[in-house]
Amino acid sequence: MHGTIAVRRVLVVAAIFTLGIFSTWQASAASTGSCGVERWSVKTGTDPDAGLVDLNNPVRQTIAYLTSLPAPTTIPSNARVQPTETTAFIVDATLTGYKLESDSDYHLILQDSQGRTMIAEIPDPACVGSSSPFKADITNARSEFDAKFNATTSFQSTSIPVEVEGVGFFDYDHGQTGVAPNAIELHPVLNIIFNPSSGGGGGSSQLVQNPGFESGTATPWSLSSSVLCSNSSCSSETAHSGSWFAWMDGYGSSHTDTLSQQIAIPSGMTSATLTFWMHIDTAETTTSTKYDTLKLQLLDSSGNVLANLYTYSNLNANSGYSQHTFNLSPYIGKTVTLRFTGTEDGSYQTSFVIDDVNVQVQ
Numbered sequence: 094m095h096g097t098i099a100v101r102r103v104l105v106v107a108a109i110f111t112l113g114i115f116s117t118w119q120a121s122a123a124s125t126g127s128c129g130v131e132r133w134s135v136k137t138g139t140d141p142d143a144g145l146v147d148l149n150n151p152v153r154q155t156i157a158y159l160t161s162l163p164a165p166t167t168i169p170s171n172a173r174v175q176p177t178e179t180t181a182f183i184v185d186a187t188l189t190g191y192k193l194e195s196d197s198d199y200h201l202i203l204q205d206s207q208g209r210t211m212i213a214e215i216p217d218p219a220c221v222g223s224s225s226p227f228k229a230d231i232t233n234a235r236s237e238f239d240a241k242f243n244a245t246t247s248f249q250s251t252s253i254p255v256e257v258e259g260v261g262f263f264d265y266d267h268g269q270t271g272v273a274p275n276a277i278e279l280h281p282v283l284n285i286i287f288n289p290s291s292g293g294g295g296g297s298s299q300l301v302q303n304p305g306f307e308s309g310t311a312t313p314w315s316l317s318s319s320v321l322c323s324n325s326s327c328s329s330e331t332a333h334s335g336s337w338f339a340w341m342d343g344y345g346s347s348h349t350d351t352l353s354q355q356i357a358i359p360s361g362m363t364s365a366t367l368t369f370w371m372h373i374d375t376a377e378t379t380t381s382t383k384y385d386t387l388k389l390q391l392l393d394s395s396g397n398v399l400a401n402l403y404t405y406s407n408l409n410a411n412s413g414y415s416q417h418t419f420n421l422s423p424y425i426g427k428t429v430t431l432r433f434t435g436t437e438d439g440s441y442q443t444s445f446v447i448d449d450v451n452v453q454v455q
Contacts, residue, residue: 192248347439
């Protein structure tokens with residue numbers, strides 16, 4: 094019986110050599126244990142969709158937002174659930190626990206100030222194929238973690254502010270410690286910064302949910318019909334980053350569009366800054382008259398106008414996106430609604446295209 098098994102093993106190894114894949118098989122051996130299997134190509138970036146992940150424009154997001162995304166009804170084994178799994182996110186949180194898993198990943202538990210948790214995973218670089226566009230960043234993140242902690246096969250508790258960058262990933266919920274309600278993770282982790290601000294407390298935080306509209310849904314924005322667009326569904330205009338954006342007006346007829354979201358600016362912050370990217374194009378030819386306008390306002394919880402931050406118009410048309418910044422520090426400790434209102438007159442279109450809206454506090 095043992096002789097038969099030995100012969101089979103020789104035949105398997107011979108077949109691997111014959112197929113020319115021995116080097117790949119050999120590279121799957123982890124330096125700390127076994128490598129994973131389930132959705133492993135997606136977890137490590139060797140799947141066919143890995144090139145779709147925009148590593149140059151990570152989206153700063155909150156645990157609250159990420160854990161509110163709907164879980165997919167089916168999870169493909171060797172493809173990505175778009176747009177979440179083709180997006181790199183940056184999350185500010187508290188690292189509350191970590192462990193070396195049997196698949197050689199470092200399992201990290203991230204928690205926000207409201208007690209919401211989600212998992213982030215740093216694979217063993219030895220388990221990451223050489224074709225992965227994430228390999229160098231995974232290697233660096235693993236080194237950053239090793240320089241701070243010694244992960245073992247038992248969970249260890251900590252409480253340290255971190256800024257974590259990683260690729261969105263939907264796992265199967267099997268009761269993992271720290272698992273989110275929708276089983277979303279940052280997997281793999283591409284970068285981790287410990288104590289990201291000298292003042293502690295988790296560094297800066299981003300308050301706007303779905304800031305780049307990359308969920309592909311309006312939630313939690315309130316917006317007019319047809320404002321939500323993607324690169325594939327709307328012609329002529331494109332996103333500043335990712336695939337989704339808000340396109341207000343552009344009809345060339347009397348029309349009004351609105352885009353708004355309520356945000357709570359926590360007390361105790363030292364600063365609050367609104368930034369967003371906007372492209373304005375117009376068919377108007379005037380150099381002096383504001384025929385079409387976009388008004389940016391802050392409202393209180395009763396809908397009253399707290400501030401008219403700025404009014405843009407066809408006179409501000411530009412050839413590409415430009416970033417706009419406003420100080421919201423006077424509203425620290427308040428719940429406010431950020432509202433854009435675009436209004437066109439009866440002729441000649443003006444399009445106000447908005448993306449990557451952030452309110453950063455620290």
